[in-house]
Amino acid sequence: MTSAQNQSAGSASLQNDRIVASGDWTLAGAAALSDQVATLKRQAPDGAAIDVSGLGRVDTAGAELLxxxxxxxxxxxxxxxxxALFDAVAKAQQQPAATARTDTGIVELLARTGAAVEKIADDAYQLLGFIGLLLATLARCVVDPRRWRITSLAFHLExxxxxxxxxxxxxxxxVGAVVAFLGATVLRDFGASIFTVELIGYSFLREFGVLLTAILIAGRSGSAFTAQIGSMKSREEVDAIRTLGLDPVEVLVMPRLLALLIAMPAxxxxxxxxxxxxxxxxxxxxxxxxxNMFVARFHDLAATRHFWVGMSKAPIFAFLIAxxxxxxxxxxxxxxxxxxxHTTSSVVQSIFVAILVDALAAIFYMEINV
Structure with missing residues (x-):
């Protein structure tokens, strides 16, 4: 080591009840300096000041040692x-250390469950508000034909x-074939295979037809709506629509909503x-x-009210999915x-809401004997 390097190396010594620090206090000499610091901490009298006027270069490692x-x-x-450097290092040292997690499995499970319930409530609140916005926009568009976007409606309808x-x-x-097989397998044991016709008619007119269609539309069209609008949002096209003085709900949502309201019953x-x-x-x-026997029995036993029960749920499912x-x-x-x-979330929420509404509708129609 040269004499110049010896002179620039950091050091600390006890002189006349004062601790004098000199040289460069940097990361390169931190190992040697830490030994000197440990020795001086034992030898220095209480209240001894530290003189750093002779310091050379100082980095964060040297400031921490000092x-x-x-x-x-x-x-x-x-x-x-x-x-300013010493204040910043001192402030960093005062930051509380991260405490180890002591949560047990049941506590973490309850915390995650609470967070999930809170998210569900927040999503339901936002959906309720968005439904109100859609109804207001729909009412405004219906009374003003100039707001209708026929080209966009035709595209989304297709x-x-x-x-x-x-x-x-x-x-x-x-699914109709599977239901017939299962129904015939069970009813054959009772000598009532002929009632398979009623089973098929009731199940598809009231439940399966509209519910399976809603699930397919949720996975097919609902996810497409989310991906299309989400891509426009990420490319700031929605902000561009607002900049032009147009309403994104009226431009983007109404054609999709009306198309689904028309397509779902069909x-x-x-x-x-x-x-x-x-x-x-x-x-x-x-x-x-x-x-011929199937058609005759179906015509005699399948009342028209079962058809209208199923069809009445189609517009509700269409509105909620859109x-x-x-x-x-x-x-x-x-x-x-x-x-x-959000595309995944859209599909999950749409299917869940469709099944939930279908269950509530089944209970409602059962209570009113329809």
């Missing part, structure tokens, strides 16, 4: 810049209605027909119930991850 050496002792010879016909028809046809009707045809096919090939899908799209924060998160 503060450790100082303890309750005063520090003399600090200029403005070094005082996307949500016409393009969904194949999957809706196929799924309900297969798809539900097709779902009922395809489900009944699937059951009729099974009855014809597996139960020796001819199509509202949830568009609301989740407006919640997107800007990243691709946020788009995926």
């Amino acid at each position: 503060l450790d050496l100082a303890g309750s002792h005063p520090i003399d010879g600090l200029d403005g810049h070094r005082r 996307q949500t209605g016409l393009d969904a016909v194949p999957i809706v028809v196929l799924l309900n046809f297969l 798809l539900t009707f097709l779902a009922m027909l395809s489900g009944i045809l699937g059951g009729a096919a099974v009855c014809a090939f597996a139960l020796d119930i001819s199509p 509202a949830i899908g568009c609301l989740e799209g407006f919640k997107v924060s800007g990243s691709a991850e946020s788009v995926g998160t």
